[in-house]
Amino acid sequence: MDETARYEHVPLTVYNSLRRAQEPFSALEPPFVGMYVCGPTVYSDPHLGHARSAVVFDVVFRYLRFLGYRVRYVRNITDVGHLEDEQADAGEDKIAKRARLERVEPMEVVQRYTLSYHDGMRRMGCLPPSIEPRASGHILEQIEVVERIVEAGLAYEADGSVYFDLQKYAGDAASDPARRDGGDGSPYGQLSGRVFEDLMANTRDTAGAEQKRSGLDFALWKKAEPQHIMRWRSPWGEGFPGWHLECTTMSTRYLGEQFDIHGGGLDLQFPHHEAEIAQSHGAFGTDPARYWLHSNMLTVDGQKMAKSLGNFITLEEMFTGAHPRLEQAFSPMVLRFFMLQSHYRSTVDFSNEALAAAEKGYQRLMTGLQHAEQVLADEIAAEAAALAEAPLERSSVGPQEDEIAAAGRAIPAPGTVTADGDHAAAVVAQIDACWKAMGDDFHTPKTIAALFELTRLTQRPEHASAPDELRRAAARTVRGFVRAVLGLHPEEEAASGAAPDRLSAVMELVIALRAEARKAKDFATADRIRDTLAAAGIQLEDGRDGTTWVTT
């Protein structure tokens, strides 16, 4: 196996919303990649939508690392709640409202639901981002960004609030050829495919209620009315930052004025991300991100998930099955597998039937994984031993000693394995198919299909006599793509964190005892052992070369 980073050999194309086309990915400064993703507003428990977005970009994060990139993944926590009501002056901050209802401090609301979010995403198999900045911790920086935009002449102050002047911005863009050719700039509307003039024409004239020069203008800084709890001092009086400002500010602070990837839910494309682009041009004269990725929305029983429709499901409800729409509980890994079985740019519809099918598919894949890991038992044991010797705890935060990159390097790059015979050729084709699928805009459904094919091939009789090198390559591919890239693992691993060595020793003994019983044709005892273990989540598999076990 060669030690160069995989990204030098393995192609990756991504769908860039900015140009509505799939294009080759190239990092600004390889091997580093900067990625910013819009995170949650923490005022209620995490739901399926949060999980989908987090899972999608978790896989992007993982695959980039798998390719050998050093990724700084920044995802914000919005803890300055946006105003609920469109009529800003009459509106109430969502976090403040929840705080009032629960009779606690706003920051207690933030803390509670931040923890709830973290716990949910951890259970969904999402790695923590490299940095998770909060809006409330970056008020000064946000004020500075507003000042820059004002200095650039693209914002105006009115009665203690500051608004972005879209008319001016769009006019500048139109008159500047460099910003019309898709090169260095983005006129307002390009990302979401909207035409500025149409937007202007269709805007309701809400200017009467506010001080905006045009209905499209958005607030950079908002004056706090007396009833607003969350407020900070600024050059324009007491107030709070505008709805779109934190992302511009924090992405710039941690990733620079221009970085590689900006992600978020499709619902944020307009106006949030358009506003970010406009703000970046106003403050820094540049497009913030080179690639914009948007994860599509989800539906439940064919309809948008909304509280008013009675199909709004939180993660906790999903995990426990405690929701009128659910016929059973679904575990975090099953949910993750289910989401990954459709492409991130498609809508995914949650239904009992589809989820139940995914549960079976997930179990099948896990069995395949465990079969692969039996082939690699020696090297996995060595890894575990090395891990045990490593000092202190490790995390994905901070400098990445990257086991994900290592997993990528352990798998042969496409076209580097020579196959001898039909079977070997078929195996190699599926290994290559995994790389190809992920390189095709993170196409997890195709990747999963290839993994099913691969695990099937490795279970065929002729695979037993295949060269050791091929068997290991196949097993490492399954292990690497399932665990490191897709982030899927057997369910009970996360729950128990059991000591695998101890369990193995016990299982060895139990299997030996049962073998003796079977030899003596004492099937009552043999079946009792098997049934008892099965009830405890351990499935025995009697094969030609003895009995193995997998967890269920």
Place this chain on the structure above:
RNA sequence: GGCGCCGUACCCAAGUGGUAAGGGAGAGGCCUGCAAAGCCUUCAUUCGCCGGUUCGAAUCCGGCCGGCGCCUCCA
């Protein structure tokens, strides 16, 4: 009203010009003390409907029908 997406077998879901991936469910078989797991075979002459372009279309164009989403900050 503006913008956009989707409609592929019983269910989910890839495929976007070259003769229908994968998973689940179903049927048959192999293996097995019986199982489980796995493997093999089978399961859409057809891709919402109607036209058109093409040697050739699920894939391109037009129309129609049906479902959905965004523009309401919700991921």
